[in-house]
Each structure stands twice: as structure tokens, then as C-alpha cells.
Amino acid sequence: MALMLVTVTDKNFQLIDESIVDLAKEIGVKDMAMDFDLVRSTGITTESCVEKIILLRRYAHQQGLNFYGTWETPYRNLMSSSWLNTPHAFCPAMEGKTLEFNVDGSLKTCGHTNTVVGTSDKFEDCFTPNSKYSQLIESRLPGNNDFCKGCEIEGSCAGQCQVTLESSRNDSQLVEKMCQLMIATTQRLVHEYLEGR
Numbered sequence: 001m002a003l004m005l006v007t008v009t010d011k012n013f014q015l016i017d018e019s020i021v022d023l024a025k026e027i028g029v030k031d032m033a034m035d036f037d038l039v040r041s042t043g044i045t046t047e048s049c050v051e052k053i054i055l056l057r058r059y060a061h062q063q064g065l066n067f068y069g070t071w072e073t074p075y076r077n078l079m080s081s082s083w084l085n086t087p088h089a090f091c092p093a094m095e096g097k098t099l100e101f102n103v104d105g106s107l108k109t110c111g112h113t114n115t116v117v118g119t120s121d122k123f124e125d126c127f128t129p130n131s132k133y134s135q136l137i138e139s140r141l142p143g144n145n146d147f148c149k150g151c152e153i154e155g156s157c158a159g160q161c162q163v164t165l166e167s168s169r170n171d172s173q174l175v176e177k178m179c180q181l182m183i184a185t186t187q188r189l190v191h192e193y194l195e196g197r
Ligand code: SF4
Pocket: 147, 148, 151, 152, 153, 154, 155, 157, 158, 159, 160, 178, 179, 180, 182, 183
């Protein structure tokens, strides 16, 4: 087995500790991904999420395992990408790298989003400058999204993934919590890097 996925909720938060990394190592896992179900788990604070990430990330690295989650994406962009060299986004869909063809003929930017950006019978139209697809990508670029303007990680996060935005559109508390997690985790990961961890 190469990859283990862990979803942390209110109910299992206390149970997720170093022992899960030990189990992963024992059964031959090389990559662990851990994320938080913030939609249903309203009782987990941002601080406790970040502490859990840092604790298990350090331990997993000591054990020779890769450890990541969506919380790492802004940090990874910050450390390895520059708009001076190549355009980048939080997710491949918003980088324009993926397009989903649906059985009803609609085109979407990924398999999870509800946003239709074109139809398969007019596939070429998708790539014209004023198409829904082009406009969606443009609206998500740094500086174009009013919600993110001025955020300290705007360039490397730029609105997270499209699905997150859609599912949290009617829940401002959830959006706030997700943003807090992204910002606080990025700050801590930068500190970890500076401290050589
Ligand atoms: S953390 Fe929130 S406000 Fe900041 S760039 Fe990401 S989505 Fe936008």
C-alpha cells in the first residue's frame, strides 16, 4: 500500500496521534495525507488543527514518510512557484489543467465542481477569451477576487479550490474557518522551514 488518507473529525480528533503514523509505517505506507472535515466538525479549533498538523508532520518525517494535506498547498506554492516564472493556482482545475466531460454534454473544470463552463459540442468555444471557462480562471487570479484581495497568502492560495468556494458560499463561518486554517498553517510551515524542521 502506498498512500493512506486520514480525515479528521470532531469524533476522531483525539484518536489521531503518532500511532497512526506508526501503523502506516508498519503496513508499508510511504505517503500519508491528512485533512479536516471542517464542514461537519465545527468543534475543532484552528489552533488545534495546526498543532495536530505540525505534530504529525514532524513525526512522519522522522519516520521517513511523506505527510501532506490540502493545508500544505499555499505553503508549497509559496516555496516552489513564482508568477515571474510560471502561472500557478491552488488546484489543477484553476490552473486550467483539467476539464471534465459529462454524459449530459456539459463541461466542468473538475469532477467535483457544479460550475458548468461549456458544452462538449462546442468544445473549442471554451478557450476563447470571453468564454465562461476563461472568465472563471481569470476571476480566480490574484488581484481579481475581491474576497481574497489583501490576504497575506493571496498569491499562493488565491481562493482555495473551486469546490471549496462553492460549498462554502452560503456559510460565511465555514469560509472564515477554512481561511484561518490556510493562513495559520502556512505561517507555521514557514516557521518550521526557517527552523530547519
Ligand atoms: S486564505 Fe482565504 S482570503 Fe486568503 S487567499 Fe485563501 S481563500 Fe482567499
